[in-house]
Amino acid sequence: MNRIICCNNRIFATKAGSNVYRLRIPWRPLSNDAAPLLSSQNAGNPEKESEAKQYDIAIVGGGMVGLALACSLASRPLTRHLNVAIIDSNPALGRKHFIKKEDLPDPRVSTITPATISFFKDIGAWQFVEQHRHAYFDKMQVWDYTGLSYAKYNARDADKEVLGCVVENTVLLSSLLSRVQETDLPKKIYPSRLNSMSILPNSSSSEVDSTLSMTALFTHGRLAKLELEDGNSLYVKLVVGADGGKSRVRELAGFRTTGWNYSQNAIICTVEHDVENHCAWQRFLPSGPLALLPIGDKFSNIVWTMSPKESSEFKSITEDNFLEAVNRALDYGYGPHPTPSILGSSDLFSWLKGGISKSANDCFEIPPKVIKLASERMAFPLSLRHANDYASKRVALIGDAAHTVHPLAGQGVNLGFGDASTLSSVISEGIAVGADIGEVSLLKKYEADRKPANVMMMAVLDGFQKAYSVDFGPLNILRAAAFHGAHHISPLKKSIISYASGEMRLPLFA
Amino acid sequence: MASSMFLAQRRWFLSLPRNLSNARFFSALPSEHPVSVSGPQNNVGPESNKFEKASSAPSSLKEPELAKFSAIADTWWDSEGPFKPLHKMNPTRLAFLRSTLCRHFRKDPLSARPFEGLRFIDVGCGGGILSEPLARMGATVTGIDAIEKNIKIARLHANLDPTTSTIEYCCTTAEKLVEEQRKFDAVIALEVIEHVADAAEFCKSLSALTAHEGATVVSTINRSMRSYATAIVAAEYLLQWLPKGTHQWSSFLTPEELTMILKRAGVDVKEMAGFVYNPLTGRWSLSDDISVNFIAYGTKEK
Secondary structure, three states, X not given: OOOOOOOOOOOOOOOOOOOEOOOOOOHHHHHHHHHHHHOXXXXXXXXXXXXXXXXXXXXXXXXXXXXXXXXXXXXXXXXXXXXXXXXXXXXXXXXXXXXXXXXXXXXXXXXXXXXXXXXXXXXXXXXXXXXXXXXXXXXXXXXXXXXOOEEEEEHHHHOOOOOEEEEEHHHHHHHHHHHHHHOOOOEEEEOOOEEEEEEOOOOOOOOOOOOOOHHXXXXXXXXXXXXXXXXXXXXXXXXXXXXXXXXXXXHHHOOOEEEEEEEEEEEEEEEEOOOOOOEEEEEEEOOEEEEEEEEEOOEEEXXXXXXXXXXXXXXXXXXXXXXXXXXXXOOOOOOOOOOOOOOOHHHHHHOOOOOOOHHHHOOOOOOOOOOXXXXXXXXXXXXXXXXXXXXXXXXXXOHHHOEEOOHHHOOHHHHHHHHHHHHHHHHHHHHHOOOOOOOHHHHHHHHHHHHHHHHHHXXXXXXXXXXXXXXXXXXXXXXXXXHHHHHHOHHHHHHHHHHHOOOOOOOOOO | OOHHHHHHHHHHHHHOOHHHHOOOOOOOOHHHOOOOOOOOOOOOOOHXXXXXXXXXXXXXXXXXXXXXXXXXXXXXXXXXXXXXXXXXXXXXXXXHHHHHHHHXXXXXXXXXXXXXXXXEEEEOOOOOOXXXXXXXXXXXXXXXXXXXXXXXXXXXXXXXXXXXXXXXXXXXXXXXXXXXOOOEEEEEEEOOHHHOOOHHHHHHHHHXXXXXXXXXXXXXXXXXXXXXXXXXXXXXXXXXXXXXXOOOHHHOOXXXXXXXXXXXXXXXXXXXXXXXXXXXXXEEEEEOOOOOEEEEEEEEOO
């Protein structure tokens, strides 16, 4: 969900209408001031800092998605020789192993789909995840507070072993970092932030510079120029914005976004049970869904969506009161347990049943009780944001920089990993046919591949959010009917699981 | 399908003089080229020298026509400009070249620069859209085109990237290089043959330029009902993407004819593929369908 976001600068807040602009601001004195504060490496000799370097790719933002791209590039034969600069001020990236086994779980977790798991295996990072805490789940129970409906999904309905795996974000990040450090990919991590980015239009008409210096190539539009807060300048063929929802790269490239904020916050925390939890639970409450996700070692993660007013309330009440509220919300609070007979579901939908689905007869279960709070409670506002473009000349956006989604299905980071995988494959295809990796025609291929998938997922999640943020009698019945439909009609259920597990791109038209 | 129209955009340059004086650019017999590049082609002499010598080649062009195509020639490298379709189809041609030539020269297809150490010639290189990727794939590339403006554009553009600045561009013809006894490991002439006056002579030149155990690759448009519908009716008359008269359907070669004339020239066609355009995705792909655009790869017979 939350990535380490880099790059926010108050000095060069240039509003860029297009991606053609050039900053000629005396940045040197400013960055010298900033260098000792921001970067321990360069603080020693700020005079020598500004030597420009050339790279094939600069990944701005060394979060989960940015590092996944680096790992993916390192794992492909045609891209493993590329020179990569990773720009992120997170000090953890400089260390080798930044998490310890005995650390309490990170409250920020991601629900990793089987598609993402196989991507991690392909890039060689899954072995590192397996060394840390992670929790597979093969069951998912979804129900709502009206007591009219519930649905239970089982991995075996879709002929799968697991529905997904819940992994703490720090585990994902450190696994990717360990993997990228282990590979031969020529890379350098810059512990800094992005100040400015300039890309000039292609020009070849005027006199030819025989020296072919970096500045000459930049002047002719063949390289992008990045200036960092620590005074370093980089010249690169391709800039990848993996710098999160408030992407600086997106802003500097002048990409517009479409989106809205939901008047909802999510409370996120880690809780402890007295038994181990192997099921993902989600209950729709009047103010929003409450999800309880297993993260292993008797811990679970809570994502509870509610109004901002309620969230500040729930954040400040005592631990005991909060735990009681959670237990109530997962049990009889707000409404009765669902009973299958209310809608006469088996009669209503029996004619639609393709085959008999075993789990359709699984009865409703009550989630394990929460006994202890294992982290602080954090509140995040929910929003949906989508960049109108993912790519332009020498720039591509991946992950939250391109799309921020409602965390409802824990899909956000899976979409980001999908982006990283596709972008590295497009770069590899480009190299195979001798293309310049910053060419817009190549990068638009990445955009064309990912945009429909991401937009579809965003639309589905937004629809879910809207359907469940209204408390209105007839709608509740409809919702219940939809639930029953999804629960009982095997092919549909199968496709919902396939979709939620990231294996299908267009659930409705597939 | 639309493929031929796109390709035709490139051809248009090559074929401009056809309407005017039926000038034979690529296969012109020596007698029809009274003045042309002479002397060694070691690419050591000053560039301006070459320009002057070569400028006689397109001398049959009318001034207004020259000005017209010169204006568009500047957009060769604008991937969103008039040549956008060509930029889009380029990766597909290169994918074919990569896979067949890696196999032919026994090079590692998983290498980023598999053609390192091989000499390639791009006959009818235009602005260098094909030459540059070949250079990035490691080949030592020579690009030739009979139109001086194209060569100028190509050279200026290639000089802006250290990996492509090694390309040798010359405003000359295949025949001239044959006279100079130049040899190349791979001779590549894409979308050129349908514009030459004598395809058989042209193939002989390509064969003569191909080194022993080298490869020859030629692509063109089939003479089929579908190519008539797409390359002529749709591209020139309905969509007006191309000036009317750009292509003469009767001058297209069928795959059988091409195979035959290459065979007579000493090149044994080993493989053939079609290019198909998907208007929904806007992407090109390789296929077995050779009814419109096709590409042939052959080896020089002993």
